[in-house]
Amino acid sequence: MKHKMIKSLLLALAVLLAGCGSDNAYDGTELIGSNTPTTPEENAMLSVQTQVFQKHATALKQSITQMRQSISTFEQNLTANEVSSLQTQFETLMTEWKSVEAGYVAADYDESLIDTPSAIDFFHTGNVDVAADVQKALDQTGDIESALFKNSSKTITALEYMLFGTATPLDEMVGLMNKDDKRRVNACDVALKNLEAQASKIETFYQNDTKFAANITDASNALANVLIDSSFKLKEWRIGEPSGIALKYAGNPDSNRFEYAKSKRSLEAMRAILLTHQEIMGEQSYANFGSFASQNGAQSVVIAIRKQISDALALLNQFNTPIEEAINGTSVDAKIDTLYATTKELQRLYYESLIQALSLTAEIIEADGD
Amino acid sequence: MVELSGLDFFVESDKRIYWLYMVSALMLAVVIFRNQPDILRKQFSKEVLWHPSARLDYVYFVAVSAVKVLLIVPLLVGADDVIVWMVVFLQEQFGYVERIRIASVWLVGSYTLLIFVANDLTRYWLHRWMHTVPLLWRFHRVHHSAQVLNPLTFYRVHPVENVLFGLRYALTAGSVTALYIYFFGAGISMMQMGGANLFVFVFSLIGANLRHSHIPLRYPAKVERWILSPYQHQLHHSVHYGFKNYGSALSVWDRWFGTLVAGKTRKLRFGLLDETPTHSLLGAFLNPLNKGIKL
Numbered sequence: 233m234k235h236k237m238i239k240s241l242l243l244a245l246a247v248l249l250a251g252c253g254s255d256n257a258y259d260g261t262e263l264i265g266s267n268t269p270t271t272p273e274e275n276a277m278l279s280v281q282t283q284v285f286q287k288h289a290t291a292l293k294q295s296i297t298q299m300r301q302s303i304s305t306f307e308q309n310l311t312a313n314e315v316s317s318l319q320t321q322f323e324t325l326m327t328e329w330k331s332v333e334a335g336y337v338a339a340d341y342d343e344s345l346i347d348t349p350s351a352i353d354f355f356h357t358g359n360v361d362v363a364a365d366v367q368k369a370l371d372q373t374g375d376i377e378s379a380l381f382k383n384s385s386k387t388i389t390a391l392e393y394m395l396f397g398t399a400t401p402l403d404e405m406v407g408l409m410n411k412d413d414k415r416r417v418n419a420c421d422v423a424l425k426n427l428e429a430q431a432s433k434i435e436t437f438y439q440n441d442t443k444f445a446a447n448i449t450d451a452s453n454a455l456a457n458v459l460i461d462s463s464f465k466l467k468e469w470r471i472g473e474p475s476g477i478a479l480k481y482a483g484n485p486d487s488n489r490f491e492y493a494k495s496k497r498s499l500e501a502m503r504a505i506l507l508t509h510q511e512i513m514g515e516q517s518y519a520n521f522g523s524f525a526s527q528n529g530a531q532s533v534v535i536a537i538r539k540q541i542s543d544a545l546a547l548l549n550q551f552n553t554p555i556e557e558a559i560n561g562t563s564v565d566a567k568i569d570t571l572y573a574t575t576k577e578l579q580r581l582y583y584e585s586l587i588q589a590l591s592l593t594a595e596i597i598e599a600d601g602d
Numbered sequence: 603m604v605e606l607s608g609l610d611f612f613v614e615s616d617k618r619i620y621w622l623y624m625v626s627a628l629m630l631a632v633v634i635f636r637n638q639p640d641i642l643r644k645q646f647s648k649e650v651l652w653h654p655s656a657r658l659d660y661v662y663f664v665a666v667s668a669v670k671v672l673l674i675v676p677l678l679v680g681a682d683d684v685i686v687w688m689v690v691f692l693q694e695q696f697g698y699v700e701r702i703r704i705a706s707v708w709l710v711g712s713y714t715l716l717i718f719v720a721n722d723l724t725r726y727w728l729h730r731w732m733h734t735v736p737l738l739w740r741f742h743r744v745h746h747s748a749q750v751l752n753p754l755t756f757y758r759v760h761p762v763e764n765v766l767f768g769l770r771y772a773l774t775a776g777s778v779t780a781l782y783i784y785f786f787g788a789g790i791s792m793m794q795m796g797g798a799n800l801f802v803f804v805f806s807l808i809g810a811n812l813r814h815s816h817i818p819l820r821y822p823a824k825v826e827r828w829i830l831s832p833y834q835h836q837l838h839h840s841v842h843y844g845f846k847n848y849g850s851a852l853s854v855w856d857r858w859f860g861t862l863v864a865g866k867t868r869k870l871r872f873g874l875l876d877e878t879p880t881h882s883l884l885g886a887f888l889n890p891l892n893k894g895i896k897l
Contacts, residue, residue, distance in 0.1 A: 340703070456788040457701060464693060479694055576690075583686045586788050587779075602729060602756065602813070602835070602850050 267449040276519040278445040292328040293431040330504035337454040354389035386426035467575035496554035540578040608667030615796040627811035654881040684776025718801040726855035749873040755814040840870040
């Protein structure tokens with residue numbers, strides 16, 4: 233009798249729920265399952281973002297290949313012009329990497345690509361002294377490829393030390409490059425070979441991937457994550473820590489903490505990152521994530537994000553000398569404070585847009601008592 | 603206008619009196635108590651539905667809905683603000699953590715469950731403080747002054763209490779969400795049924811609206827150790843057990859913190875022992891603010 237009652241009750245509830253139709257559909261499937269883009273705007277946005285990522289991955293690989301080709305042509309001792317040219321090529325390679333890194337969604341779709349960035353770049357990762365390791369390898373006499381056995385010794389960070397020393401003047405660098413039968417130049421090629429292999433993996437992924445453009449929710453999440461990550465690292469690691477604004481080094485500025493202090497190219501790295509943010513979020517002639525978010529209710533926050541990106545880029549343009557020189561002992565140029573505040577606001581706005589998109593404000597069952 | 607009157611509450615699934623939850627409560631009552639017609643008859647009698655206390659509930663529901671829309675919601679700190687502030691705080695204080703990548707089903711499922719449990723726990727404690735802190739009790743007694751119960755009694759809550767519960771919600775949902783964003787990044791979301799948290803939906807469907815009623819629906823004893831039955835909440839509204847069963851959905855908090863009571867079903871008397879009830883809207887709003895004056 234009791235079971236009969238429970239059964240009839242459950243049946244009645246089931247009928248009631250079924251009768252409610254879509255009003256009570258289980259929305260969870262939409263959230264955790266496939267969410268294929270359906271509108272032209274969604275498809276356009278995903279297609280454009282894929283092209284942007286592909287473009288930067290290809291440019292990165294090309295810049296590495298080009299640099300290797302330059303190195304392969306050096307038969308005699310390098311001239312100052314040739315060393316300078318390599319340094320310029322380094323800047324191109326490094327900024328292309330920053331562009332790839334700032335929009336790196338590949339790890340969300342291919343687990344084998346999670347560690348690839350750390351095989352390319354060694355910033356804020358552990359306590360390894362890359363310069364000391366590279367110098368040790370250069371001081372040895374055996375095969376340079378074997379001497380550079382550590383992965384970190386074949387990264388862009390290592391390459392920077394090989395090409396610039398510790399912000400060593402050009403004429404001194406020419407001597408160092410030609411020393412020991414151009415051992416340093418050969419070391420550069422070993423690092424570039426590793427970088428080429430890593431860049432190839434990323435390029436191949438973006439050329440062949442179909443998953444990113446297949447699920448609008450996952451793609452939006454991946455883009456939001458990468459922008460938030462990138463804005464945090466820009467603000468905290470790349471600006472806050474060297475300038476002593478970040479809590480970790482509060483009141484203790486040190487220009488050596490800049491990402492590319494040895495080459496004095498940290499400002500160019502920051503610019504490349506912000507330009508990628510602008511490609512993804514900024515007002516462009518094509519449909520990007522920013523315009524997509526704007527059309528989906530985040531218009532005011534997208535406008536604010538665009539302004540912060542433009543402001544930060546404008547601030548970078550105000551530096552007439554490398555940003556490393558804006559820190560002198562404990563004295564820090566006020567523009568760095570403003571830059572930190574601008575990127576902090578940028579990161580906050582990214583969070584705001586993310587939270588808006590997630591509609592997390594839906595109350596659990598009102599805010600009342602009981 | 604609809605929002606001001608609170609009528610939209612009947613069609614929104616994150617509201618206690620959503621029509622489906624009301625119908626399911628009625629169905630449960632009819633099926634389970636079909637052999638005890640007196641119980642059903644009493645709930646729908648003029649004596650209960652048109653009692654001065656019930657009439658105050660109806661007027662109060664409309665008035666407090668307007669107060670919430672016009673005064674409380676625009677001024678209250680939202681969960682959004684808490685989330686942004688807390689995520690940035692976590693990153694600045696504890697540094698950057700590499701995002702943990704887990705399958706969406708686990709991420710969404712655990713988030714939905716955790717936000718439900720955390721919300722229930724903070725409701726328990728704030729509700730308990732509303733009873734045990736004299737200043738807060740002055741406001742909460744408005745709710746307990748109801749001498750007869752109906753689903754709208756749920757909304758017979760002083761605006762000050764609304765503000766406190768609103769802040770509690772913002773802090774709870776904001777903190778849980780911020781922690782999830784800090785560790786897992788974007789991609790979190792709630793499993794929902796018709797727009798409400800899945801667990802809230804289920805809880806609301808199994809008779810939440812009978813909590814404020816004279817229908818003593820009980821769950822099996824083992825279930826009542828985990829989920830508070832409508833009858834257990836009715837005990838809380840009785841003149842003798844006001845300091846027991848503070849929980850909302852889960853009874854584990856009452857069990858762990860020593861305030862759970864069940865026992866045999868008995869006839870209950872609702873309201874307050876120590877005062878003559880006020881059935882005026884003005885009195886309900888102003889008496890807690892003017893302790894010595896009765897309107």
